[in-house]
Amino acid sequence: MALLHLFCAFFKVGLFAIGGAYSFLPLMQKEVVESHKWMDEDEFSHIVGMVELFPGAISIKFATYTGYKVAGVPGAIVANVANLLPPVLFMTVASLLYLRYGGVPAVKGALAMVRCAVIAMLIAIAIKLAQTHVPLSLKAVPVLVASFLLLTLTKIHPALVIIGAALYGGLVR
Amino acid sequence: MQMVTRLFVSFALIGLAAYGGGLVTIPLIQHEIVDNRNWLNLAEMAQIVAIAQMTPGPIAINAATFTGFRLAGVVGAAVATLAVVLPSISVLGLLTPLLERAGQSRHVQKLRQGIQIGVLSLILFAVWSYGRGVIAAWPDMLLAGASFLFLVLFEARLHPIVVILAGGVVGLVVF
Numbered sequence: 001m002a003l004l005h006l007f008c009a010f011f012k013v014g015l016f017a018i019g020g021a022y023s024f025l026p027l028m029q030k031e032v033v034e035s036h037k038w039m040d041e042d043e044f045s046h047i048v049g050m051v052e053l054f055p056g057a058i059s060i061k062f063a064t065y066t067g068y069k070v071a072g073v074p075g076a077i078v079a080n081v082a083n084l085l086p087p088v089l090f091m092t093v094a095s096l097l098y099l100r101y102g103g104v105p106a107v108k109g110a111l112a113m114v115r116c117a118v119i120a121m122l123i124a125i126a127i128k129l130a131q132t133h134v135p136l137s138l139k140a141v142p143v144l145v146a147s148f149l150l151l152t153l154t155k156i157h158p159a160l161v162i163i164g165a166a167l168y169g170g171l172v173r
Numbered sequence: 174m175q176m177v178t179r180l181f182v183s184f185a186l187i188g189l190a191a192y193g194g195g196l197v198t199i200p201l202i203q204h205e206i207v208d209n210r211n212w213l214n215l216a217e218m219a220q221i222v223a224i225a226q227m228t229p230g231p232i233a234i235n236a237a238t239f240t241g242f243r244l245a246g247v248v249g250a251a252v253a254t255l256a257v258v259l260p261s262i263s264v265l266g267l268l269t270p271l272l273e274r275a276g277q278s279r280h281v282q283k284l285r286q287g288i289q290i291g292v293l294s295l296i297l298f299a300v301w302s303y304g305r306g307v308i309a310a311w312p313d314m315l316l317a318g319a320s321f322l323f324l325v326l327f328e329a330r331l332h333p334i335v336v337i338l339a340g341g342v343v344g345l346v347v348f
Contacts, residue, residue, distance in 0.1 A: 056261025087230020169287015
């Protein structure tokens, strides 16, 4: 029964998580904390903070953590599968449609505008992150500038930039 | 068969390095799929990101499904998608018990702040690289600016998908 609940909850989150982290966290909180009471508010925010130390989409990490907590390894598997099904199904259909109708002028135009909206979203996320999470102290600015220059001017692997910044934060600061 | 193996390796690398999640993974995907492997060009990659924003789910998963499907059909899509989520699940499973104990230590807190700085620089880089591929003329800039204002002004009340769909409708009408 727990597995069925996990499946339904994470399928719902997977289905409605459109538009990235903006829309995702409230959805997840509603399912995991309010509806199913798998964890309380404190544990939820603790997990949100902790999983930043791990790679990957936050929905995968939440599915893994909650699934394992509720029903062990089978729980983690069921929650992840449920969470992945909607994106994979939608994206497969979208790929088919795109490969067939991507050349139609109206579709091209619509996608061009969506790309512009995505840029706006990226800038908005950057500002939000700078405001709420990163303590933009004087010490952080040089790292930020150096990382940005490294990324734009060289062919460095983006992961190395993250590792470098993490080491700077953990060891030097 | 070889293609499937290469898909697995590439997307496992993306999954392993995908700190910050969401749109932050754009530079990673670009680095691996466009620059290293030449599987897609920058314009196609921008299309995937646009499509991914209209479908549910994290962008890395959407990109894996699309690229896998495009290069090796349904099997490719399945393998690439699995590859991109596996590192996250394994690392979380292996390291959570350790971090539960060390989670509140000052070093871990500092490490997290460092990661956040790196993530911020990656987003700014995504704006730069993705923006260069997308904004070709003034109207594009105008639309990006308008979307941005909407996002900032109505942040709490307006679901981001509304901005995405509105962009799509404007594109349908204008072009």
